[in-house]
Amino acid sequence: MSSITPPLARxxxxxxxxxxxxxxxxxxxxxxxxxxxxxxxxxxxxxxxxAQAAESALADRARLQYTESAGWGPLREVLAARETVRLGxxxxxxxxxxxxxxxxxxxxxxxxxxxxxxxxVVEDPAYVGALQVFRAxxxxxxxxxxxxxGMRVDTLADLLGRGERPALVxxxxxxxxxxxxxxxxxxxxxxxxLAERYGFWVIEDDPYGELWFDNPSPEPVAAYSSxxxxxxxxxxxxxxxxRVGWMTAPDAVCRxxxxxxxxxxxxxSALTQQIAAELLADAEWLxxxxxxxxxxxxxxxxxxxxxxxxxFGDRLVSTDAAGGMFVWVDFTDGTDTVDLLPRAxxxxxxxxxxxxxxxxxxxxxxxxxxxxxxxxxxxxxxVARLARAIGE
Amino acid sequence: MSSITPPLARxxxxxxxxxxxxxxxxxxxxxxxxxxxxxxxxxxxxxxxxAQAAESALADRARLQYTESAGWGPLREVLAARETVRLGxxxxxxxxxxxxxxxxxxxxxxxxxxxxxxxxVVEDPAYVGALQVFRAxxxxxxxxxxxxxGMRVDTLADLLGRGERPALVxxxxxxxxxxxxxxxxxxxxxxxxLAERYGFWVIEDDPYGELWFDNPSPEPVAAYSSxxxxxxxxxxxxxxxxRVGWMTAPDAVCRxxxxxxxxxxxxxSALTQQIAAELLADAEWLxxxxxxxxxxxxxxxxxxxxxxxxxFGDRLVSTDAAGGMFVWVDFTDGTDTVDLLPRAxxxxxxxxxxxxxxxxxxxxxxxxxxxxxxxxxxxxxxVARLARAIGE
Numbered sequence: 001m002s003s004i005t006p007p008l009a010r011x012x013x014x015x016x017x018x019x020x021x022x023x024x025x026x027x028x029x030x031x032x033x034x035x036x037x038x039x040x041x042x043x044x045x046x047x048x049x050x051a052q053a054a055e056s057a058l059a060d061r062a063r064l065q066y067t068e069s070a071g072w073g074p075l076r077e078v079l080a081a082r083e084t085v086r087l088g089x090x091x092x093x094x095x096x097x098x099x100x101x102x103x104x105x106x107x108x109x110x111x112x113x114x115x116x117x118x119x120x121v122v123e124d125p126a127y128v129g130a131l132q133v134f135r136a137x138x139x140x141x142x143x144x145x146x147x148x149x150g151m152r153v154d155t156l157a158d159l160l161g162r163g164e165r166p167a168l169v170x171x172x173x174x175x176x177x178x179x180x181x182x183x184x185x186x187x188x189x190x191x192x193x194l195a196e197r198y199g200f201w202v203i204e205d206d207p208y209g210e211l212w213f214d215n216p217s218p219e220p221v222a223a224y225s226s227x228x229x230x231x232x233x234x235x236x237x238x239x240x241x242x243r244v245g246w247m248t249a250p251d252a253v254c255r256x257x258x259x260x261x262x263x264x265x266x267x268x269s270a271l272t273q274q275i276a277a278e279l280l281a282d283a284e285w286l287x288x289x290x291x292x293x294x295x296x297x298x299x300x301x302x303x304x305x306x307x308x309x310x311x312f313g314d315r316l317v318s319t320d321a322a323g324g325m326f327v328w329v330d331f332t333d334g335t336d337t338v339d340l341l342p343r344a345x346x347x348x349x350x351x352x353x354x355x356x357x358x359x360x361x362x363x364x365x366x367x368x369x370x371x372x373x374x375x376x377x378x379x380x381x382x383v384a385r386l387a388r389a390i391g392e
Numbered sequence: 393m394s395s396i397t398p399p400l401a402r403x404x405x406x407x408x409x410x411x412x413x414x415x416x417x418x419x420x421x422x423x424x425x426x427x428x429x430x431x432x433x434x435x436x437x438x439x440x441x442x443a444q445a446a447e448s449a450l451a452d453r454a455r456l457q458y459t460e461s462a463g464w465g466p467l468r469e470v471l472a473a474r475e476t477v478r479l480g481x482x483x484x485x486x487x488x489x490x491x492x493x494x495x496x497x498x499x500x501x502x503x504x505x506x507x508x509x510x511x512x513v514v515e516d517p518a519y520v521g522a523l524q525v526f527r528a529x530x531x532x533x534x535x536x537x538x539x540x541x542g543m544r545v546d547t548l549a550d551l552l553g554r555g556e557r558p559a560l561v562x563x564x565x566x567x568x569x570x571x572x573x574x575x576x577x578x579x580x581x582x583x584x585x586l587a588e589r590y591g592f593w594v595i596e597d598d599p600y601g602e603l604w605f606d607n608p609s610p611e612p613v614a615a616y617s618s619x620x621x622x623x624x625x626x627x628x629x630x631x632x633x634x635r636v637g638w639m640t641a642p643d644a645v646c647r648x649x650x651x652x653x654x655x656x657x658x659x660x661s662a663l664t665q666q667i668a669a670e671l672l673a674d675a676e677w678l679x680x681x682x683x684x685x686x687x688x689x690x691x692x693x694x695x696x697x698x699x700x701x702x703x704f705g706d707r708l709v710s711t712d713a714a715g716g717m718f719v720w721v722d723f724t725d726g727t728d729t730v731d732l733l734p735r736a737x738x739x740x741x742x743x744x745x746x747x748x749x750x751x752x753x754x755x756x757x758x759x760x761x762x763x764x765x766x767x768x769x770x771x772x773x774x775v776a777r778l779a780r781a782i783g784e
Contacts, residue, residue: 042453050456054446054663061434064442064631100492104657132655239456241663263524264656265496271446271633272661 029345033382035304035369036350038177038325044293045239049285050275057274067270069261070254071098071246075277082280083230083248087223094251097258100268102207102231102245103129105257108264109229109247110137112256113201118167121159123151125328125357125366127177130170130205142166143359146176148319150183153190166200174209174217175324178357178368182322185218192224202228207236207245210290212323213298226250234276236325237290243268244276294323300371300379301327307383325372328354331365335390338364349385421737425774427696427761428742430569430717436685437631441677442667449666459662461653462646463490463638467669474672475622475640479615486643489650492660494599494623494637495521497649500656501621501639502529504648505593510559513551515543517720517749517758519569519597522562534558535751538568540711542575545582558592566601566609567716570749570760574714577610584616594620599628600716602682605690609715618642626668628717629682635660636668686715692763692771693719699775717764720746723757727782730756741777 057063070076076096083091099105106129114120116138122131124143134141142164144155151171159166171191173183183191195202202221209217209232222230229249234242247257261267280286301321308318308329315333319326331337337353344350354363371379449455462468468488475483491497498521506512508530514523516535526533534556536547543563551558563583565575575583587594594613601609601624614620621641626634639649653659672678693713700710700721707725711718723729729745736742746755763771 039457042456045453045456047450047453047456051447051450054450055443058439058443058446061437061439064434064437064439064633065431066627066632100657103655107656129655129658136652136655235458240458241456241661243657243659243661260528263495263521263528264499265492265635266521267635269633269635269661269664272664 032345032348032350033374033378033385034350035371035374035379035382036352037370037373039370039373040236040240040325041296041373042239044296046279046289047239049279049289050239050242053275053278054271056278057271063270063274065270067267067273069258069267071096071268072270072273072277075244075273075280078277078281079246079248086220087230087248088219089223091248092251095248095254097247097249097254098268098273099245099247099257099261100243100265101235101240102205102233102247103133104261104264105231105245105247106130106133106203106205108257108260109203109253110134110139111260112253114139114167119164121156121166121169122359123171123176123179124359124361125178125354125363126359127170127172127205128357130203131359134168134170139168141359143361145361146179146181148181150176150181150187151191153187153194156191157194160194160198165198168201168203169195170203170205171221172205172208173221174206175211175322175326176328177208177324178326178328178352178354180319180322180324180326180328182217183221188218188221189224192221192228195227196225200227204228204230206230207233208324210237211294211297211325213294213301213321215322217323222248229253234280237286237293238276238279242272242276244273297325297372298323300374300376303376304369304371304379304383307380311383311387325370327369327371329367329369331367334365336364337367340389344386344389347385347389349382349389351386424737424740424742425766425770425777426742427763427766427771427774428744429762429765431762431765432628432632432717433688433765434631436688438671438681439631441671441681442631442634445667445670446663448670449663455662455666457662459659459665461650461659463488463660464662464665464669467636467665467672470669470673471638471640478612479622479640480611481615483640484643487640487646489639489641489646490660490665491637491639491649491653492635492657493627493632494597494625494639495525496653496656497623497637497639498522498525498595498597500649500652501595501645502526502531503652504645506531506559511556513548513558513561514751515563515568515571516751516753517570517746517755518751519562519564520749522595522597523751526560526562531560533751535753537753538571538573540573542568542573542579543583545579545586548583549586552586552590557590560593560595561587562595562597563613564597564600565613566598567603567714567718568720569600569716570718570720570744570746572711572714572716572718572720574609575613580610580613581616584613584620587619588617592619596620596622598622599625602629603686603689603717604715605686605693605713607714614640621645626672629678629685630668630671634664634668636665689717689764690715692766692768695768696761696763696771696775699772703775703779717762719761719763721759721761723759726757728756729759732781736778736781739777739781741774741781743778 120134120139204221222228233245305321317330351367354366512526512531596613614622625637697713709722743759746758
């Protein structure tokens with residue numbers, strides 16, 4: 001077996017199995033309330049609609065076959081119509097590409113757009129799925145911090161001013177994972193302007209944009225420039241099992257991704273793509289369904305944030321319950337979330353320490369909490385346990 | 393858009409959209425009988441069983457979620473049991489990995505096992521999906537020809553004797569695509585011995601092994617050595633829409649592929665993997681289903697081969713109707729299959745010229761014919777048109 005070692009060791013370098021996955025194993029104990037997960041609530045997924053759509057998809061034997069690498073035509077048509085509304089400009093079919101979840105879009109885009117050693121800018125704390133892809137691509141990674149208005153675009157402008165020339169800037173523009181914040185409209189415009197001036201690509205990774213609680217998400221960064229590639233997904237609004245993500249990008253980028261997709265896995269599933277197409281095309285039903293998901297997640301998020309603020313007061317700063325799936329907490333009292341974790345799990349609550357998302361900053365006083373799969377009473381109990389673990 | 397050009401051009405190099413796909417566009421005309429395709433017959437796919445299995449899978453909401461990167465546990469258990477029988481040794485769960493079709497296994501294995509510039513041996517004519525992956529990986533590709541007993545393992549031994557040291561040897565061991573032939577048991581043993589002696593990996597790519605018409609396929613190459621990674625798929629026996637392929641490989645290889653799969657697309661679909669698990673676990677039903685596919689394909693293949701031999705006599709040599717999906721024809725009379733194609737399409741028949749599968753040899757006097765989706769009368773008509781195109 002020794003002949004596997006050299007390429008594996010070199011190629012994978014420091015790439016490690018996600019720390020989050022290891023944590024989830026610990027937190028799977030029945031007596032632990034886990035806020036460490038990152039899954040949407042399967043109780044809210046439209047199981048019956050998916051089952052009906054599966055049945056009607058299979059009425060046509062063509063849905064049993066291979067499909068086009070770019071995605072099944074009718075799904076791309078639905079997506080093009082939706083993106084046309086979202087971006088406020090006509091989005092032709094050639095600019096929509098269906099991927100196996102948006103993680104596949106990230107992975108194929110890294111191959112298409114990045115030479116080894118290319119400079120990639122990511123937010124810190126970072127979405128680890130993106131970080132993993134850029135590290136595996138051999139990119140040089142530079143970070144820009146986030147604040148309550150999302151990416152610090154002024155810091156990016158400073159980097160550019162000092163002569164750094166990124167090939168790519170990655171942002172989770174809405175309800176950031178893990179940082180919870182949303183990029184303000186002003187910064188979106190500035191980021192798009194920088195992309196045009198300096199000729200880099202922006203990947204706007206947007207799986208959570210529809211999960212707003214009070215106010216709709218701002219216009220996408222992609223509405224401001226054709227240098228922005230927008231990714232989204234059916235995983236958070238419909239169901240991860242469909243493995244349907246999509247990309248809106250210039251034709252040339254889509255064709256590059258198409259060539260690589262043929263080598264990567266030929267094509268997606270015509271069955272799950274047809275299920276997604278049917279559900280996304282039923283606008284009235286979809287609006288009601290997503291409204292219900294927003295209502296339930298919104299209520300849970302408010303309980304969590306209120307409870308954290310009530311219990312801890314000014315010992316922590318929490319993001320607002322504005323949307324998405326995560327709350328980010330910065331402790332102001334020096335609490336070290338890595339050191340705390342074993343004691344927290346002993347007392348029956350799990351979270352992800354900020355360090356798991358760190359690129360340059362350490363985030364030792366921060367944690368990510370996921371509110372999607374817990375009822376209000378459970379969330380209150382989780383915060384009570386957290387308070388006991390820290391020692392009120 | 394100019395910033396996309398340099399990495400794309402460099403990375404994709406000579407990589408072109410599959411010639412087969414372009415041909416299929418031409419051959420899609422209603423008045424053309426296309427033997428150029430490479431699809432299994434959707435009329436033979438177990439649509440009703442798939443629909444039932446989808447319904448019962450969705451009874452459990454857990455099937456709506458993300459699943460493990462290595463594949464959904466119960467599917468891996470079914471596959472491990474099947475591979476245990478096929479390989480004649482206990483195959484533990486850790487040595488079975490589910491991929492998004494076996495194309496994804498090829499692609500991830502290339503990343504795990506190959507450094508850029510590594511030597512890869514492929515068969516000539518080659519499975520173009522594998523060739524595309526190895527070219528994209530920047531491999532140095534050397535070919536070994538095929539004859540009626542499959543890969544010329546003696547030629548490989550000569551290469552090794554001259555000091556060539558491949559990292560990987562790729563073979564389609566049963567009913568080769570496009571070459572139709574099956575590797576003999578003696579050569580399987582020799583190939584496995586060479587792999588152990590020289591420390592290279594063999595990828596035994598076996599999507600067609602169950603589609604034998606008269607005699608079961610020989611023991612897999614993987615039965616002879618742990619240096620052999622075996623790939624198979626549900627696409628040819630159940631349905632491509634499931635996007636279920638699998639790999640049997642040493643634990644260390646599976647763990648390397650697992651890390652890359654997380655970055656590539658996180659995981660497969662728990663829904664389609666559960667459908668595959670249910671159908672593959674129902675041994676009695678599966679045996680009857682596959683027997684029927686064999687019967688229909690076998691009858692079609694025999695018609696095609698008989699008709700070719702009757703019409704053309706010693707002007708061509710055709711593979712036997714032994715299994716799989718393809719017949720390979722070598723013209724002995726100098727017919728140039730690239731020059732012939734436009735006239736053949738004009739006269740209403742399409743095929744894939746051998747050149748589309750060429751690596752070092754040109755195969756200008758050869759063609760691949762797919763018999764899976766045409767009834768007997770249509771196949772007879774196709775050969776009649778081919779004879780007219782050539783000019784009897």
